[in-house]
Amino acid sequence: MGKKTRMTGARALIESLYAEKVEVMFGYPGGVLLPIYDELYDADIDHILVRHEQAAAHAADGYARATGKVGVCLATSGPGATNLVTGIANAYMDSVPIVAITGQVPRPLIGNDAFQEANITGITLPITKHNYLVTDVIDLPWIIKEAFHIASTGRQGPVLVDIPKDVTTDEIDFEYPDKVHLNGYKPVKTGHKQQIKRGAEAIIKARRPVIYVGGGIISSNASKELLEFAEIINAPVTTTLMAKGAFPDIHPLCVGMPGMHGTKYANFAIQESDLLIAIGVRFDDRVTGKVDSFAPNARIIHIDVDPAEISKNVRVDIPIVGNARSILKVLVEFISELKKSKSGTTEWIRKVEKWKQLYPLKYLMDESLKPQYIVEQINELYPDSIIVTEVGQNQMWAAQYFKYSQPRTFISSGGLGTMGFGFPAAMGAKKGRPDKVVFDIAGDGSFQMNSQELATVVKNDIPVIVAILNNGFLGMVRQWQDLFFDKRYSFTSIDNSVDFVKLAEAYGALGLRVTKPEEVGPALKEAVDSLRPTVIDFVVEREENVSPMVPAGAAINEILDLEA
Amino acid sequence: MKHTLAILVENRSGVLTRVAGLFSRRGFNIESLAVGVTDNPDISRMTIVVSGDDHVLEQVIKQLNKLIDVIRVSDFEPGETIERELAFFKVKVDKGNRSEVMQIVDVFRAQIVDVGVKSLIVGVTGTNDKIDAIEKLLRGFGILEVVRTGTVAMNRGAKTVKPGK
Numbered sequence: 001m002g003k004k005t006r007m008t009g010a011r012a013l014i015e016s017l018y019a020e021k022v023e024v025m026f027g028y029p030g031g032v033l034l035p036i037y038d039e040l041y042d043a044d045i046d047h048i049l050v051r052h053e054q055a056a057a058h059a060a061d062g063y064a065r066a067t068g069k070v071g072v073c074l075a076t077s078g079p080g081a082t083n084l085v086t087g088i089a090n091a092y093m094d095s096v097p098i099v100a101i102t103g104q105v106p107r108p109l110i111g112n113d114a115f116q117e118a119n120i121t122g123i124t125l126p127i128t129k130h131n132y133l134v135t136d137v138i139d140l141p142w143i144i145k146e147a148f149h150i151a152s153t154g155r156q157g158p159v160l161v162d163i164p165k166d167v168t169t170d171e172i173d174f175e176y177p178d179k180v181h182l183n184g185y186k187p188v189k190t191g192h193k194q195q196i197k198r199g200a201e202a203i204i205k206a207r208r209p210v211i212y213v214g215g216g217i218i219s220s221n222a223s224k225e226l227l228e229f230a231e232i233i234n235a236p237v238t239t240t241l242m243a244k245g246a247f248p249d250i251h252p253l254c255v256g257m258p259g260m261h262g263t264k265y266a267n268f269a270i271q272e273s274d275l276l277i278a279i280g281v282r283f284d285d286r287v288t289g290k291v292d293s294f295a296p297n298a299r300i301i302h303i304d305v306d307p308a309e310i311s312k313n314v315r316v317d318i319p320i321v322g323n324a325r326s327i328l329k330v331l332v333e334f335i336s337e338l339k340k341s342k343s344g345t346t347e348w349i350r351k352v353e354k355w356k357q358l359y360p361l362k363y364l365m366d367e368s369l370k371p372q373y374i375v376e377q378i379n380e381l382y383p384d385s386i387i388v389t390e391v392g393q394n395q396m397w398a399a400q401y402f403k404y405s406q407p408r409t410f411i412s413s414g415g416l417g418t419m420g421f422g423f424p425a426a427m428g429a430k431k432g433r434p435d436k437v438v439f440d441i442a443g444d445g446s447f448q449m450n451s452q453e454l455a456t457v458v459k460n461d462i463p464v465i466v467a468i469l470n471n472g473f474l475g476m477v478r479q480w481q482d483l484f485f486d487k488r489y490s491f492t493s494i495d496n497s498v499d500f501v502k503l504a505e506a507y508g509a510l511g512l513r514v515t516k517p518e519e520v521g522p523a524l525k526e527a528v529d530s531l532r533p534t535v536i537d538f539v540v541e542r543e544e545n546v547s548p549m550v551p552a553g554a555a556i557n558e559i560l561d562l563e564a
Numbered sequence: 565m566k567h568t569l570a571i572l573v574e575n576r577s578g579v580l581t582r583v584a585g586l587f588s589r590r591g592f593n594i595e596s597l598a599v600g601v602t603d604n605p606d607i608s609r610m611t612i613v614v615s616g617d618d619h620v621l622e623q624v625i626k627q628l629n630k631l632i633d634v635i636r637v638s639d640f641e642p643g644e645t646i647e648r649e650l651a652f653f654k655v656k657v658d659k660g661n662r663s664e665v666m667q668i669v670d671v672f673r674a675q676i677v678d679v680g681v682k683s684l685i686v687g688v689t690g691t692n693d694k695i696d697a698i699e700k701l702l703r704g705f706g707i708l709e710v711v712r713t714g715t716v717a718m719n720r721g722a723k724t725v726k727p728g729k
Binding site: 126150312 | 573574578581582585589607623626627629630631632633634635636727
């Protein structure tokens with residue numbers, strides 16, 4: 001940059017965002033943001049005005065997941081800021097790099113219960129990787145620099161920057177720093193050589209290895225390295241919900257998702273394995289089931305960028321801390337040096353292959369409209385789409401029945417399980433990847449949590465397709481009531497009710513309704529060909545269950561078959 | 565088990581909340597806490613004494629290390645540190661027992677830091693145990709008020725807790 005220019009804090013914020021190459025942001029104005037919005041009026045940033053701040057946070061999240069860049073959202077003080085909270089928590093749980101900028105009341109009013117004041121740095125303390133309250137305009141450039149650096153490095157995550165209104169009107173001689181100075185933040189990049197070597201030796205010796213991968217593969221862009229690694233050691237790969245697309249579903253070594261709604265063969269493979277190679281995962285309870293019975297015969301190698309994940313839930317034998325991609329590269333080198341024969345796992349692969357044939361994912365297809373069939377049809381017709389999901393049954397069917405082959409093509413709220421995430425996240429994904437067909441596979445419950453964003457996608461011409469698997473139930477909760485509460489469907493029926501076609505039309509979107517299997521394909525084509533934001537109301541079988549299922553707290557080989 | 569932690573942090577507002585939050589979320593009660601600036605004015609040092617499950621504490625330490633404002637965390641080995649705290653006791657006295665209190669003060673190498681007509685303030689530094697012991701003895705005279713700092717601790721010998729590079 002070099003030459004310093006005198007400018008207001010609001011202008012300095014915009015210049016800082018330029019310096020971070022921010023092209024798109026999602027926001028909603030308010031009183032304390034007026035100076036910033038005045039600058040945004042003719043700024044060279046594509047600002048998308050949402051209809052609820054929660055959607056701004058989810059859209060920034062979806063944008064970040066689809067592109068690998070940092071997503072940015074902006075909200076005013078008080079309620080604007082608190083409306084971001086769910087979206088920030090969601091990004092935190094799934095380690096998604098977003099920078100949330102909030103307006104704050106002027107400094108002299110802070111702490112006085114001023115109009116639209118909320119202590120947002122206090123509120124978001126446990127759900128951000130870090131946050132800042134800017135108390136002097138001089139600090140603004142380095143804080144923005146640090147915020148983007150922290151969000152996008154190490155284990156990624158959300159960072160919030162709270163800017164009082166009078167800071168945005170104060171003036172500084174602006175200069176954007178080119179370096180950050182963070183004494184307490186030095187993420188490990190390359191793994192410890194000796195540990196990697198120990199890992200390589202264990203891998204060579206293993207006869208029944210399983211590679212268990214998570215979102216870390218996607219955030220470190222390690223799909224290529226994973227593929228090479230899996231093929232060299234010839235081991236089955238199980239991809240968690242967060243890792244869908246990190247390894248091709250159709251690859252012969254892929255055994256699909258582990259855990260509660262995972263494939264039987266993934267769970268059996270984990271339970272029988274003698275070496276579990278866990279990469280970029282956090283041994284979530286939805287994956288491990290009963291921890292004491294998880295992978296009982298396996299030694300465990302855990303590769304993760306976050307040292308705090310090592311031995312958090314499950315005791316690890318060989319921890320390797322660092323970036324998954326760089327570690328996998330070195331691991332492959334070591335193994336290639338050590339390995340003599342390739343046949344060590346042939347028998348194991350044959351056994352896993354047999355489980356695959358015996359226990360495929362399946363559902364009963366009859367003349368009724370099955371939600372799984374709809375997902376399969378989307379896969380059949382638009383296999384290169386980005387699939388975003390809501391939370392619940394829709395999410396599990398989208399994970400089970402679509403065959404993902406590329407990273408960043410499956411976007412879902414994994415850790416927090418946020419209903420209402422999918423639609424605004426799809427909007428963010430589409431902004432980031434306009435070349436892709438983007439579907440939000442939704443439930444009628446989840447969609448209604450952020451359906452107001454129809455106004456945003458229509459106004460800004462963001463043609464996402466919402467495929468509502470409409471069963472008139474909060475389906476996943478109903479499924480648990482069905483199985484564990486004697487079918488007492490307490491407050492889970494929502495069949496009253498909404499005409500989603502008319503709702504879409506009221507907002508100026510295309511609305512379609514499908515009630516029969518043979519209408520699915522034509523409706524999908526009509527939606528994609530229209531190039532318009534579209535809602536398809538798929539009226540599906542009401543009491544279809546997600547299968548298979550490991551009940552909460554059970555070992556992952558104690559599996560229920562639920563196909564009707 | 566009881567642990568004494570030394571935590572080097574950026575000398576900024578809000579850091580204490582971040583650190584304390586990690587303990588409270590996991591049900592740890594901080595037994596004592598002392599904070600002060602170091603030889604580098606940008607860095608403060610906290611000494612925290614906690615007791616609880618070792619595995620959970622290991623998690624807390626890892627999480628502390630993740631905080632951006634935390635520069636270094638050191639879990640002291642028991643027995644390898646010098647630990648001290650400071651306490652003031654305001655003791656009720658009269659003509660009859662004033663000298664008795666002063667004898668106790670002498671034995672503990674404490675100090676009388678304030679003298680009033682009806683009260684004395686006894687200042688004492690020492691280990692947690694020593695302060696508990698003098699408190700027990702002074703209680704007999706009637707303690708009007710107590711204030712204790714948290715423990716501060718430092719490694720014996722040449723070993724240091726420094727920010728590093």
